[in-house]
Amino acid sequence: MTEHLYKYILGIADNSLILGQRLGELCGHGPNLETDIACTNISLDLLGQVRSYFQYAAKITGDGRDEDDIAMMRKEREYLNVLLVEQPNTDFAYVMARQFLFDIHHFLFLQELQKSKDLTLSAIANKCIKEVSYHQRFSSDWIKRLGDGTEVSHDKVQTAFNDLWPYTDELFHQNEADKAMIMEGVGVDTAIFKDTYYQRLKHILDEATLDIPETKYFQKGGKEGIHSEHMGYILNDLQYMQRTYPDMEW
Amino acid sequence: MKKNWPLWEVFVRSKNGLEHRHFGSLHAADAEMALENARDVYTRRNEGVSIWVVESKHITASNPENNGELFEPAQDKVYRHPTFYDVPDDVKHM
Numbered sequence: 001m002t003e004h005l006y007k008y009i010l011g012i013a014d015n016s017l018i019l020g021q022r023l024g025e026l027c028g029h030g031p032n033l034e035t036d037i038a039c040t041n042i043s044l045d046l047l048g049q050v051r052s053y054f055q056y057a058a059k060i061t062g063d064g065r066d067e068d069d070i071a072m073m074r075k076e077r078e079y080l081n082v083l084l085v086e087q088p089n090t091d092f093a094y095v096m097a098r099q100f101l102f103d104i105h106h107f108l109f110l111q112e113l114q115k116s117k118d119l120t121l122s123a124i125a126n127k128c129i130k131e132v133s134y135h136q137r138f139s140s141d142w143i144k145r146l147g148d149g150t151e152v153s154h155d156k157v158q159t160a161f162n163d164l165w166p167y168t169d170e171l172f173h174q175n176e177a178d179k180a181m182i183m184e185g186v187g188v189d190t191a192i193f194k195d196t197y198y199q200r201l202k203h204i205l206d207e208a209t210l211d212i213p214e215t216k217y218f219q220k221g222g223k224e225g226i227h228s229e230h231m232g233y234i235l236n237d238l239q240y241m242q243r244t245y246p247d248m249e250w
Numbered sequence: 251m252k253k254n255w256p257l258w259e260v261f262v263r264s265k266n267g268l269e270h271r272h273f274g275s276l277h278a279a280d281a282e283m284a285l286e287n288a289r290d291v292y293t294r295r296n297e298g299v300s301i302w303v304v305e306s307k308h309i310t311a312s313n314p315e316n317n318g319e320l321f322e323p324a325q326d327k328v329y330r331h332p333t334f335y336d337v338p339d340d341v342k343h344m
Binding site: 032033034035037038041134137138141145 | 255276277278279282283286287289290291294
């Protein structure tokens with residue numbers, strides 16, 4: 001039970017940790033000052049949320065590790081985030097498309113997690129959902145602007161969606177820990193909002209005059225710890241300080 | 251960016267009952283984006299409960315060159331300030 005709960009929490013938190021790291025890479029590199037600050041804010045929101053999850057994970061394992069150890073000191077195969085959040089910041093269209101595909105899911109997920117029998121998880125979800133509500137508004141607005149903007153912005157964001165769409169299905173995959181936690185009434189059965197998820201995507205993409213990509217094959221692996229080639233580089237940045245100065249404090 | 255987004259002025263009410271105060275300016279493509287940007291740039295440390303944005307071009311400003319005729323005549327007319335009344339001690343917050 002504890003092992004499953006631990007992995008279930010990691011599955012939620014790692015998505016936000018890795019996406020937060022990806023957005024953090026943009027700090028000082030946003031297309032303009034205002035958007036740069038907005039992306040960094042979202043990154044900080046996500047990392048703040050991650051702290052609550054990892055503090056809880058540290059408490060239930062009770063093996064002496066703290067939130068930082070859990071966030072920073074794992075090997076690649078022990079991170080359970082979906083492949084979507086690892087995808088690179090190819091250009092601003094990719095950044096916003098990735099954010100949008102994640103945010104819509106994140107919001108629906110937290111709505112359900114608020115009903116969890118686990119009171120800590122439901123309290124965290126309750127706290128996070130206000131921030132995530134803003135994230136989805138921000139990224140949805142950008143998708144509409146880019147899609148319905150100029151010919152160039154339309155093509156760029158359409159390309160981004162075509163490339164990222166195969167990563168959406170994995171958001172609904174259930175690993176062993178997910179299944180066990182759903183049985184306990186702790187975890188969220190994501191299947192119940194899968195239709196709603198794709199309907200919401202379609203709604204915004206229609207408004208943005210974008211086409212829903214036709215994808216037959218979907219990518220998967222992250223939720224089992226099998227990541228894309230990008231993951232090693234992300235962890236290299238993320239874990240740099242801990243690897244170079246183990247147990248450093250500041 | 252070849253063409254910059256227009257400039258917007260941001261006004262924030264820091265708590266209910268107080269007036270909106272000018273906080274600064276930012277760039278945005280339209281009013282909706284200006285509000286979102288203002289939220290991220292100016293209110294993320296709990297500074298406000300309400301935001302107004304107005305495109306800077308809609309503000310008509312006085313010309314500093316005209317400061318002489320606009321403002322200087324008022325400088326020697328201190329009697330226009332209501333400071334020559336004796337306020338009873340019981341009246342507070344004047």
